Amino acid sequence: MADFLIAFGSQTGQAETIAKSLKEKAELVGLKPRLFALDENEKQFNLNEENLCAIVVSSTGDGDAPDNAARFVRRINRRTLADDFMKGLDYAILGLGDSNYSSYQTIPRKIDKQLAALGANRLFERGEADDQVGLELAVEPWIEQLFSVLRTRFDISEDRMNAVTEAAQVKLNQVKTEDEKKELLLKRKADEEEDEEGVGGVSGVDMLTPEHYDYPEVSLLKGPPALANHANLQVPVAPQAFLVSSVSHKKLENPKTELKWQNSCKMPGVVTEPFEALVVAAEFVTDPFSTKIKTKRMITVDFGENAKNLQYEPGDAIYFCVPNPAAEVNFILKRCGVLPIADQLCELSIDKKTEKINAQLPGHVHKETTLRHVFTTCLDIRRAPGRPLIRVLAESTSDVAEKRRLLELCSAQGMKDFTEYVRQPGLSLADMLFAFPNVKPPVDRLIELLPRLIPRPYSMSSYESRRARLVYSEMEFPVSEGRRHSRKGLATDWLNSLRVGDKVEVLGKEPARFRLPPLGQPKNNAGKLPLLMVGPGTGVSVFLSFLHFLAKLKRESPESFIDVPRILFFGCRDVTVDGIYMNELHGFVKDGILTDLIICESEQKGERVQDGLKKNLDKVLPFLTPSSESKIFICGDAKGMSKDVWQCFADIVAADQNIADLEAKKTLMNLKKTDQYIEDVWG
């Protein structure tokens, strides 16, 4: 009784977080759900024997299943399964995706369709949460629908149901007089100045400080009148506390070497233990002072003896274990009031008084550690705080106006504000703490609620056994939209700091479909495949590994290398400014590895890769007829590109075959299904 299954498939942790909070909510109303990754099917549970299951799943790669759901997707698609294999199962499914990808929601749709085909009963329409507009907009209504089903099914009383939300008691009119408002403003200013002073009694510490930002009248700090005056805000109950940290006087001398990365906790998509690599080259490949383009830098690492840990193929990427910046960690720890003890031995355990069912320490933190270590290497302090965390921040301020606004932001009525002022601008925890200077969160609550810091993958642009080379493009987020410190992307900032001789920790990444030769084909096949490669920006990087591999193949077994079209479309703004790997690429043309190098310059000639494709129909069209031989590979660093290039190919097919757009997209979809059209797009 009261038992049901919650299953997730999650690559970067969002679906897992939603599934976990679903479990917590269900427990609050007296249910006893079990929570597993979808790939635990046939191990921890058998979906065909379950009565009720809520599934939260994303897509990754090019409409691929997350690595902890891939096996499940394969298993439920076996031809041998009977039409009523899942009969008896009631399910609800929530998909996470990003509508900027041409394979939007592919996996949730696929699972939904297949479960229904196997006789399972869909309880209500699949939810589609879109990262582009803010996941919460679809997540919350879906959870509401699910709970209305659970309520009837398990006969949950209204009282119990009310345990999930509560009416916020804090009203703005409690701080309404002009004098009080003035006083508050002065207090806020003084608090901010204290943040700017930075050191908080700890000298010589690198400390993040806020930059000046004028919040508009309606902003993160203040909602529109309808929300600000709402008398009956419905806010989620604060997540149950369950963890305690106790810090001793002992210092942990060198946690970095004493503690294994993230407690050796398994991570989807990672196939090796972390191992050390040495930076042997690091150079800018574009002008770092140019304001016109994103700075690009090339790094080469040597795996040394560890090379045996990693057998990489052209198209593969490696993960870098990226730490959080010291100044930001210091700022957060200072706010929590624990900076002076951040380097002492800290023991984490489950609070014996917790009411949370089956409370467990997050697997990615050590039981014995230091707070600095936890916040530097284990927790994601950059991802925009979710509503449960905002709820806890609301509990952690002494300022009634701050509390009210934070409650608004996590309330049912404040969903639009949350999306607009927190999620979309990608505010970090530090941004929130700057905006609400009286919030002093308990450090234990942050360890409970901050998501796991995930390593960042980079495609290799080389093909050597011991070394890997990569090019990255610097991400920049200026002060605006509520962000109080201009920052670079977490990984790209850290990569910027690397110098020759530095040691870094890397992890092997599960091979994806984007590789040469395709998975399951013998290596020598690669030399026989006609290739159409589309790689704007740093997207070209991965094709360098293809081309180096082909050059080696041609040298070492010329009989396997035959003359077929190998065409590369490279897109940049101005080849003299951000044309990367140009000498190598021209060398490949000269050596007969590439048959065509087509460069599309947006600034000089107003040409994007899509224009290049349309201009070269004679070369492109042969790739668009179904064939087991040829391959179209698209790799890029902007999510929007996925959709644009997809549309461009659809236009080409539609015009060539004189068919409608929808029909043309069906043709393309078939090419995708057979892996003739493969994308790898990140953004």
Ligand SMILES: Cc1cc2nc3c(=O)[nH]c(=O)nc-3n(C[C@H](O)[C@H](O)[C@H](O)COP(=O)(O)OP(=O)(O)OC[C@H]3O[C@@H](n4cnc5c(N)ncnc54)[C@H](O)[C@@H]3O)c2cc1C
């Ligand atoms: C298989 C694969 C291969 C890859 N290969 C390469 C490669 O060869 N070269 C390369 O440069 N990159 C590559 N990437 C991307 C790379 O892994 C990183 O995602 C990228 O470098 C950014 O990382 P970061 O930590 O610097 O940025 P982050 O700190 O993670 O910030 C970037 C992301 O955070 C979100 N975000 C953060 N702040 C904001 C904000 N203010 N407003 C809106 N959104 C915000 C956005 O989603 C944004 O995309 C690859 C990715 C994959 C999946």
Ligand SMILES: Cc1cc2nc3c(=O)[nH]c(=O)nc-3n(C[C@H](O)[C@H](O)[C@H](O)COP(=O)(O)O)c2cc1C
């Ligand atoms: C490398 C990468 C590839 C992605 N591919 C797709 C895709 O093909 N289709 C889609 O709908 N969303 C895609 N997404 C968006 C994710 O599904 C979305 O961000 C989701 O919230 C991630 O959830 P997760 O953290 O649980 O994996 C992709 C995201 C990344 C980073």
